[in-house]
Amino acid sequence: LIAEPVVREIAPGMKANLWGYNGQSPGPTIECVEGDKVRFFVTNRLPEHTTIHWHGILLPNGMDGVGGLNQPQIPVGKTFVYEFEMKHSGTFMYHPHADEMVQMAMGMMGFIVVHPRNPQFMPVDRDFCFLINAYDIEPGAMTPKVNTMLDFNLWTWNSRAFPGIDPLVVRKDDRVRIRMGNLTMTNHPIHLHGYTFSVTGTDGGWVPPSAHWPEVTIDVPIGAMRAFDFVADAPGDWAFHCHKSHHTMNPMGHNVPTMIGVDHRGVARQIMNLVPDYMVMGERGMADMGEMEMPIPDNTLPMMTGQGPFGPIEMGGMFTVVKVREGLARNDYSDPGWYEHPPGTVAFEWQGEPPKAERAPEPTQSAGPSLTARKPSGHGNH
Numbered sequence: 001l002i003a004e005p006v007v008r009e010i011a012p013g014m015k016a017n018l019w020g021y022n023g024q025s026p027g028p029t030i031e032c033v034e035g036d037k038v039r040f041f042v043t044n045r046l047p048e049h050t051t052i053h054w055h056g057i058l059l060p061n062g063m064d065g066v067g068g069l070n071q072p073q074i075p076v077g078k079t080f081v082y083e084f085e086m087k088h089s090g091t092f093m094y095h096p097h098a099d100e101m102v103q104m105a106m107g108m109m110g111f112i113v114v115h116p117r118n119p120q121f122m123p124v125d126r127d128f129c130f131l132i133n134a135y136d137i138e139p140g141a142m143t144p145k146v147n148t149m150l151d152f153n154l155w156t157w158n159s160r161a162f163p164g165i166d167p168l169v170v171r172k173d174d175r176v177r178i179r180m181g182n183l184t185m186t187n188h189p190i191h192l193h194g195y196t197f198s199v200t201g202t203d204g205g206w207v208p209p210s211a212h213w214p215e216v217t218i219d220v221p222i223g224a225m226r227a228f229d230f231v232a233d234a235p236g237d238w239a240f241h242c243h244k245s246h247h248t249m250n251p252m253g254h255n256v257p258t259m260i261g262v263d264h265r266g267v268a269r270q271i272m273n274l275v276p277d278y279m280v281m282g283e284r285g286m287a288d289m290g291e292m293e294m295p296i297p298d299n300t301l302p303m304m305t306g307q308g309p310f311g312p313i314e315m316g317g318m319f320t321v322v323k324v325r326e327g328l329a330r331n332d333y334s335d336p337g338w339y340e341h342p343p344g345t346v347a348f349e350w351q352g353e354p355p356k357a358e359r360a361p362e363p364t365q366s367a368g369p370s371l372t373a374r375k376p377s378g379h380g381n382h
Helices: 100-105 265-274
Strands: 002-011 014-021 030-033 037-044 053-055 079-085 090-095 110-115 126-135 154-157 168-171 175-182 188-192 197-202 217-220 224-231 236-242 305-308 311-315 319-325
Touching (some): 090 100, 090 175, 090 224, 110 126, 110 175, 126 168, 168 175, 175 188, 175 197, 175 217, 217 224
Parallel strands (some): 002 037, 126 175
Antiparallel strands (some): 037 079, 053 090, 090 110, 126 154, 175 224, 188 217, 188 236, 197 224, 236 319
């Protein structure tokens, strides 16, 4: 593994200056088998020292990778060797434990998948890995602000944001596993449409079958991994995303005021006399942005983007689509395009008289004792 500066395309139209491994961020997904003895040569081509911590792996203390505690820091230009046995199967992560705030904010992380020695143990047909990471990159800039603690503006999977995240293409009746690792500063409720799934693994190992539990949303805590399985028996294009709504948007201005219900057309006309390209935004919500061709700075992304078969998808960030299809050729999981819905299975506009909404009856007054508001004494707000 070579720790080095890299350039990563977050989505078409935006690239970022990150740090990673072997020319990419996240680094390559390492796959091995339970019981394997592994040896890693880690070369440091960063401008500062580094280490690698093998998150969740059971190993000798001196291989754990915490700089200053378990080993010397890896100086610039030097190579260190890590060597240990993979004692148990599961899904794990690797990341620095040296100047951690900066190096992880710059994208240094990767996945480790240790397959069971018994290939019949919980087999699947399709296996996906996503590392959840976040960046704060000013519109028009390329380098993350490493001192940001909470107000990130790019929420990504594998350092990619929608529409740059590939669809998950699966054949009908495939058994599918999705592994999500979280190395951001907040938790993420990961939600899959169209299915219930079974939670089958954490970074502590496999969940025993008797303890599997059904979900449609699984919260992935900070510094943790969750794996879940389902049988892809419902064809369609199913949304798959973080359920924190700001995490399904691209670069946002945290200080943009809410203008819903404010008629500022008069002011806008005066501004347009000075700035002909000025646009009124937000008086009816932000959905119009999905349809506007708005000028934005170079090397940034629209807040809401993506085109679907019925118009703008109005998403960004941690969002993609699970595409389940019948009749896919064996080992051909290329993007099949949009789903062709059977007749009569798409929501449609009602052409008749709109039905009248039924309103709940007015609450009746309780027969109990009445409550009288007491005038507060003193001054100030109560």
